[in-house]
Amino acid sequence: MRISVGPFNRVEGDLELSLDLDASGQVVEARVNSPLFRGFEQLLVGRAPADALVIVPRICGICSVAQSAAAASALAEAAGLVPAPNGVLARHLIQATENLADHLSHFYLFFMPDFARPAYAGRPWYAALASRFMAVNGSAAAEVLPARANFLKLMGFLAGKWPHTLALQPGGSTRAITAAERIRILALLREFRTFLETRLLGDSLPAVAALDGVDALAAWSSGRPGDFPAFLAAAADLGLDRLGRAGHPYLSSGAYGLFPAGIWSPQGEGASLDPARITEDAHHAWLADGPPLPPARDETLVAADKPSGYTWCKAPRYDGSPAEVGALARQTVAGHPLLRDMVRGTGGSVTARVVARMVELATVLPAMETWVQALRPGEPFCTHADLPDDAVGAGLVEAARGTLGHWISVRRGRIERYQIVAPTTWNFSPRDQQEQPGPLEQALVGLPAGEGAPPTVQHVVRSFDPCMVCTVH
Amino acid sequence: MLKVLWLQSGGCGGCTQSLLGADPRPLFTELREAGIEFLFHPAFSEQTGAEALALLEDCASGARPFDILCVEGALLRGPAGSGKFHLMSGDGRPLTDWVGRLARQARWVFAIGSCSAYGGFSASTPGNPLEACGLQFDAEEAGGLLGSGFRSLSGLPVVNVAGCPVHPGWVVDSLEKLALEGLSPTDLDDFQRPLLYAEQLVHHGCPRNEYYEFKASAQKASDLGCLMENLGCKGTQAHADCNLRAWNGNGSCLRGGYACISCTEPGFEAPGHPFQETPKVAGIPIGLPTDMPKAWFVALAALSKSATPRRVRENAVEDHAVVRPPIRKTGLK
Numbered sequence: 052m053r054i055s056v057g058p059f060n061r062v063e064g065d066l067e068l069s070l071d072l073d074a075s076g077q078v079v080e081a082r083v084n085s086p087l088f089r090g091f092e093q094l095l096v097g098r099a100p101a102d103a104l105v106i107v108p109r110i111c112g113i114c115s116v117a118q119s120a121a122a123a124s125a126l127a128e129a130a131g132l133v134p135a136p137n138g139v140l141a142r143h144l145i146q147a148t149e150n151l152a153d154h155l156s157h158f159y160l161f162f163m164p165d166f167a168r169p170a171y172a173g174r175p176w177y178a179a180l181a182s183r184f185m186a187v188n189g190s191a192a193a194e195v196l197p198a199r200a201n202f203l204k205l206m207g208f209l210a211g212k213w214p215h216t217l218a219l220q221p222g223g224s225t226r227a228i229t230a231a232e233r234i235r236i237l238a239l240l241r242e243f244r245t246f247l248e249t250r251l252l253g254d255s256l257p258a259v260a261a262l263d264g265v266d267a268l269a270a271w272s273s274g275r276p277g278d279f280p281a282f283l284a285a286a287a288d289l290g291l292d293r294l295g296r297a298g299h300p301y302l303s304s305g306a307y308g309l310f311p312a313g314i315w316s317p318q319g320e321g322a323s324l325d326p327a328r329i330t331e332d333a334h335h336a337w338l339a340d341g342p343p344l345p346p347a348r349d350e351t352l353v354a355a356d357k358p359s360g361y362t363w364c365k366a367p368r369y370d371g372s373p374a375e376v377g378a379l380a381r382q383t384v385a386g387h388p389l390l391r392d393m394v395r396g397t398g399g400s401v402t403a404r405v406v407a408r409m410v411e412l413a414t415v416l417p418a419m420e421t422w423v424q425a426l427r428p429g430e431p432f433c434t435h436a437d438l439p440d441d442a443v444g445a446g447l448v449e450a451a452r453g454t455l456g457h458w459i460s461v462r463r464g465r466i467e468r469y470q471i472v473a474p475t476t477w478n479f480s481p482r483d484q485q486e487q488p489g490p491l492e493q494a495l496v497g498l499p500a501g502e503g504a505p506p507t508v509q510h511v512v513r514s515f516d517p518c519m520v521c522t523v524h
Numbered sequence: 525m526l527k528v529l530w531l532q533s534g535g536c537g538g539c540t541q542s543l544l545g546a547d548p549r550p551l552f553t554e555l556r557e558a559g560i561e562f563l564f565h566p567a568f569s570e571q572t573g574a575e576a577l578a579l580l581e582d583c584a585s586g587a588r589p590f591d592i593l594c595v596e597g598a599l600l601r602g603p604a605g606s607g608k609f610h611l612m613s614g615d616g617r618p619l620t621d622w623v624g625r626l627a628r629q630a631r632w633v634f635a636i637g638s639c640s641a642y643g644g645f646s647a648s649t650p651g652n653p654l655e656a657c658g659l660q661f662d663a664e665e666a667g668g669l670l671g672s673g674f675r676s677l678s679g680l681p682v683v684n685v686a687g688c689p690v691h692p693g694w695v696v697d698s699l700e701k702l703a704l705e706g707l708s709p710t711d712l713d714d715f716q717r718p719l720l721y722a723e724q725l726v727h728h729g730c731p732r733n734e735y736y737e738f739k740a741s742a743q744k745a746s747d748l749g750c751l752m753e754n755l756g757c758k759g760t761q762a763h764a765d766c767n768l769r770a771w772n773g774n775g776s777c778l779r780g781g782y783a784c785i786s787c788t789e790p791g792f793e794a795p796g797h798p799f800q801e802t803p804k805v806a807g808i809p810i811g812l813p814t815d816m817p818k819a820w821f822v823a824l825a826a827l828s829k830s831a832t833p834r835r836v837r838e839n840a841v842e843d844h845a846v847v848r849p850p851i852r853k854t855g856l857k
Binding site for chain 2: 055056057058059060061064065067084086088089090091093094098101102104106109110111112113156160161167185186187188194196197199204205206207210213215218222224226227229235355429509520
């Protein structure tokens with residue numbers, strides 16, 4: 052039996068699942084459809100190269116800054132420009148603000164409300180989690196929205212506004228921070244740290260960042276107050292540490308100079324990332340296709356009636372294989388002992404993906420405090436150079452939900468080609484010419500679905516923190 | 525309680541992300557206490573799948589009353605009028621059909637953001653292959669998905685809360701104005717934007733005003749000077765209160781060091797020149813302040829440039845102030 056699941060809310064953008072179920076109601080095959088097409092790669096063609104800085108943030112309202120940063124990096128490479136040191140720090144701060152705010156929104160607004168669903172009435176944790184995390188009316192929403200809004204005031208200082216800033220430039224940032232503003236920014240970071248420690252984590256950030264294995268995590272969380280420990284208790288009860296495993300290699304382009312780039316899988320040693328091995332396959336997309344091509348040579352041409360198509364999303368591959376991206380990928384590639392232990396033990400599960408985001412909150416916020424202190428007011432925040440009339444560049448950055456790549460070609464002073472591979476394009480990729488399913492398609496196999504099934508599919512989908520509007524740029 | 529039904533189509537979701545940052549009170553509390561609640565919103569409602577579809581169907585059929593339809597994102601009519609560029613997930617019918625049916629049942633229809641108001645970036649690819657439009661406009665032209673004659677059950681045309689993205693306050697205040705005392709056509713400007721934020725210019729309250737007065741212009745990104753002469757700023761023409769109503773606590777585009785691209789105006793996405801460069805004829809910017817004759821501007825600019833203090837002239841081309849205002853004993857008490 053084939054069922055269609057949608058509309059899939061509490062994800063960014065539009066998502067539909069097509070699930071083939073066996074007689075017992077378990078998923079045998081899953082197909083992921085991104086049912087909205089955006090067409091940004093076409094609209095960039097013919098524009099002035101720097102217009103990309105205005106246009107690409109508008110691909111995505113939730114990882115707008117990541118899009119800006121990827122375009123700025125691609126243009127910097129094309130111009131041979133080295134950003135000012137203050138500009139690099141400002142960019143780290145702006146990207147980290149977005150990424151951490153996204154982790155917070157994901158946990159409280161998108162992911163946790165599923166634990167308040169009536170299907171779980173009767174579980175020992177249900178009453179507490181339902182009153183805390185119920186969509187819109189739960190007690191957490193009224194606390195997390197001001198915490199998020201106040202944290203995003205960093206953007207008011209650093210980037211003018213969020214989303215859709217134009218502060219990120221190839222040479223750094225348009226917004227030089229004054230000595231007085233550094234004081235306010237540090238105060239905002241302290242305010243957010245207090246929220247994380249007292250409400251979300253129930254412990255100090257360094258203590259959470261230092262958790263080094265599955266057993267340490269279990270001992271730490273047992274009986275501890277806080278929203279993350281409450282999730283861990285429910286997740287243990289539901290066995291979410293064994294659900295939603297994709298089994299593909301993890302890929303990260305590295306972030307903030309803090310987490311290295313690379314490829315990692317529990318079966319083997321890690322390897323360095325070679326962007327030249329990335330290709331895109333459009334066999335099952337409603338797009339014209341041929342042999343898989345590297346993004347720098349690829350096209351995006353609509354073929355709306357293609358019989359083999361079932362989504363507007365292409366299938367990115369690394370060395371011909373699907374790959375999973377996101378916080379879990381960043382942290383396993385970076386060698387975080389807790390996340391590696393989880394993946395080696397019970398696999399890259401719903402629980403592991405959530406834990407990875409919490410570890411990032413605990414790790415990155417203290418780093419932000421050191422970046423602010425390293426800013427040198429009075430020294431330049433931006434360097435400048437003219438872009439040659441003919442040039443190419445690539446920019447790979449880490450959005451909250453994983454690796455984002457932009458590839459630009461400029462000819463006679465205009466954008467000739469612009470290709471984008473977004474995080475959820477990796478994670479929610481369709482099958483390719485070899486019929487290899489994408490990470491979510493794989494992760495859904497074997498799960499209960501359909502009439503009367505618990506919301507397991509919902510947990511697995513949202514554990515990836517999908518961003519569909521980016522996917523279908 | 526006024527019940528809000530929210531749909532997203534050809535857009536980035538950024539207006540919702542911006543709205544969630546409503547300040548100082550949490551969005552849901554703020555609206556609830558003003559008599560407004562969300563019946564369904566794709567980003568944060570609990571209902572999903574069949575349950576969500578049933579709710580939308582009941583609203584579209586008239587079986588379940590609601591008050592306000594908010595649409596975020598452009599309406600995609602392509603390819604070839606099929607609407608296939610955006611089919612409702614789990615349902616397979618074009619979003620354009622859903623929006624059309626729901627708009628007929630709504631007491632008020634709000635376009636949230638410039639995409640659903642006027643088409644936005646989705647409509648700016650040459651030839652518009654997405655066949656994208658706004659609810660009641662194609663850029664500056666009246667029309668759009670619902671047609672220029674459309675009126676919601678209250679008798680009002682679509683309320684265009686334009687901006688890319690919207691400021692959370694524009695949405696919250698527009699909804700609360702409606703809840704408090706209703707909205708009438710005189711509350712909207714010619715492009716159907718609420719005057720409560722669109723009767724100002726971005727220029728009003730611009731922190732670079734002193735540089736503007738003296739025509740002390742920035743020459744490159746990150747300079748402190750006025751961005752109008754060289755770097756593409758349209759703050760003197762763009763209708764919005766961005767420099768009176770701070771973004772994210774302390775920000776605005778100008779405060780962030782970059783040009784206003786007039787994102788509340790229809791057609792802003794295709795200005796016909798690079799966004800970060802000011803088009804000029806004979807050295808004079810084409811886009812002058814909305815209500816200033818060119819000759820006056822030229823005369824004033826020449827005069828003010830000749831009178832620019834050294835402090836303003838030198839700071840304009842730096843990213844931080846290098847000359848401070850002098851302290852003089854003025855005799856003021």
